Amino acid sequence: MLTLAVLVPLAAALLLALAPLGAAAARWTATGSAVLSLLALVSVWAGGGEGFRAVTEVPWIPTLGIAWRVGVDGMSLALALMSALLFAASAAWPMQLEGARAYYAWMAFLTGVSIGLFVTLDLIVFYVFFDLSLVGMYFLIGRWGHGEAQHAALKFFVYTLAGSLLILIGIIVLALNMPELTFDMRAIIDSPPLAAAGALPGLVFLAFVIGFGIKTPVFPFHTWLPPAHVDAPGPASAILAGVLLKMGTYGLIRIPLQMMPETFARWALPLAILGVISILWGSIVAFAQENLKRRIAYTSVNHMGYTVLGIAVAGSALGSETARQLALTGAVVEMVAHGLITGALFLIAGAIWARAEDYHLPNFGGLAGTAPRLTGAATLAAFASLGLPGLAGFVAELHIFLGAFGVYPWLAAIGLLGILITAALFLRMLRQAFFGDLPYERRGFTDLTTAEAAILALLLALVVLIGIWPAWLLALIDAAAVIPAIGAGG
């Protein structure tokens, strides 16, 4: 079933690449494949189970211990579900495009690749999907972006390839240190190699942190992110922020945290500090941006900082087990929530670009009068992003900080400042764009179309649902199932 969730979008991509479909048909093919994928994942979810479930294994290179292995636990299933939903929303998002068929082909390709990354249980297949996500995004940004799109795409590709190759080195060293060469995640999680102290585990850990840190992105490896976001088309930004960034934090949990828990515990404090720096740096720099998309992009650095802080706390082997579980739950909820919220925000930014071809905030104002639906959606998404109680962001940040106060109280206190700044910057953004006087050249600004409004409503309804009734998501994530692996080692 999981294999199907990966192959259907990839097959759709192939179909789109070869068959001469029109723009509308292409859009529905890409959307349909993402929806089918989502349905397959939902059926796995409905099947229930503990630990890794829906496991399938097909040999690929047996002599090297590489195979097509798929299976999900609560964390990866939650992320895969969120990704499939966001891909369906982004593919369905109405766009005026030149070369629409190729655009939707890359979109479907990225859908398959991203879901594949979350559901695979083989490190080499994981790496394959990790790299392919770069290829897909490179072509999406470079071809359909605006402004300095080619330059931004190049920077994105080169920067993140550097990270992914470090990950590859780390993966190989991990596998070589197993009693028998294997890239099976379950085997490595069950008996983590490189447990001893020493330079080698530290270096491997460093390779993983830099590699995943670039993708996440964590300060100081975040500089590729703003140009990539600003110049990408709206839905591609939504995918980049909503799904691709999660690959970094997911990898951080799955590989260093679960596969080298002792080393992780030794280095948890520096990682937590890095997370807090990202929180503050992201929010302060975001505050200074006048470009709408740059501002949202930097809030991603801020939000991923919360996630990294949560992950570091979870792997610290300090404090109570409850605190660490809370932090990990928070980190995963933050990933899901950030995917939905920032996905919505970037789609809104795309809607604004489609109408005004401008992101410069001082050129806007008073849109509330001409575009009430857009204003409503943007306000709700902004409030969710700044962590208003009753919305998804709050649930995530509450868990992370509850956990962090139990382990690193000082860091948590400093990190709280980030929430304050984020609140300020989002309120200022809302005021600049939507309230005040309507500039003359924005008279013709139209409101969201029904299709756009429906897509945003779907995403934001989930944000509200997670905010007021998070129990189902928390039960799905089941952080306790991830934590014992750490407890056993630490």
Add this chain to the structure above:
Amino acid sequence: MPVGDLAPELAVLLTAVAALLLAMALPQRRHGWCAALAAAGLAVAMGIAWSQAGAARLTFSGTFALDGATTWARLAIPGLTILCVGMSPRWFSTDRRHGEFYAMLLFSALGAMAMAGAADLMQLVMGILLSSVTGYVLAAYHRDWEISLEAGMKYFLVGALANALLVIGVVLVMGMAGSTDYATLAGAIPGDPLTVTGLALILMGLFFKLGAVPVHTWVPDVAEGAPVPAAAFLTVIPKLAGAVALYRLVALAPGIAALPILVALVSAATMTLGNLSALWQEDVRRLIGWSSVSQTGYALMAVAVAGAVPEALPALLAFMTVYGIANILAFAAVAQLRGLTDIEGYRGLIRSQPLAAIALALAFMSFVGIPPIAGFLGKFALFLATLEAGLAWLAVVAVANTVLSLFYYLRVIGPAVFAADTDPAARLGGTVLGSLWAALIVLLLTTVLWAAGWAALPAGLLP
């Protein structure tokens, strides 16, 4: 003498002679027949090599090793040469005499096969010289084009120096160790400075064939100036053979620690220099040439860990196979574009000539090692072998280089895909398309068939 043991080599030799005679007899416009003959002869050689695949012995008084690596070379060298033959008829259609080109190509392939199987230093010299001398002619085959002549001349001058050093090295090793026979030399090479110098000089001769630092300077010139089919041949076939010969030699002297270190340093220098030089290249053929220098650097990683880990030899052979296919694919795309050199000419290629653009992009992505294209699996095997042997620094250098290389490959691919202006480039067509499609399909199939191929690759060598 067991003549049958050399049947694949003899098949290539006889075909070469036949092609030469046929070229003399045929009128100029029918010289394409020589191409068909050459391809058929090479296919026969592959067939015979396949039937002898199980052999594991030394033959001809111990001068020729029939083992897994030789079998690999006997399949890869003629196979990839066929693709070069396929590019030639249209390319040379305006040339007054190109029938002889195929004879030269076959003699050169024969030299490469002899080099790969050599189990005796004298035999190695013979192979290298045959492969080199014919190579000079191939590089300068455009007799009235200065750049081609310059490429041939540079190739010849660097080659003359490297081959002279090689022969001196062989003399030194023979004098100090008392034999040229690998079976006698294995593990018995003395570690005194004179012998080590001799070995290093022999390595220099092989580095020349591989296009490694410091005797790499011919590669970009040949890639730019030689006729495109010859450029494809010369940047691939001698390298395949040179890699096997180099591995055999380094594996002979496991006690001499200086050799692997030398190879590792050359590896790091070669990949770095090749990539840095390719970075701002405005001529796509030179760019491919420099990229092939850097690929040699990666391949040497496996030689640097020769014998230390069981994955070293399979990694080398696997990587070289994929490199060869991808490089020929890249040159086939260039040939299809009638040798288009200027990087500006590639703008918007995806719209005017999608096939060539996709082929070039796939070849380049394979060089970078973007999965699941086979180049990734080749590089993965190299990393695995290097890390297992503990040469982590070399793997890190290779990672840095890979990132660097992505930049210049994207300088070609990016505008080819993103640019809107379409400058309809000329196209060659004909059998070039056959070579292009064949290389493309084989490259894609390699990923799928990797497991079987990897299991079939030899872990050790004779003697």
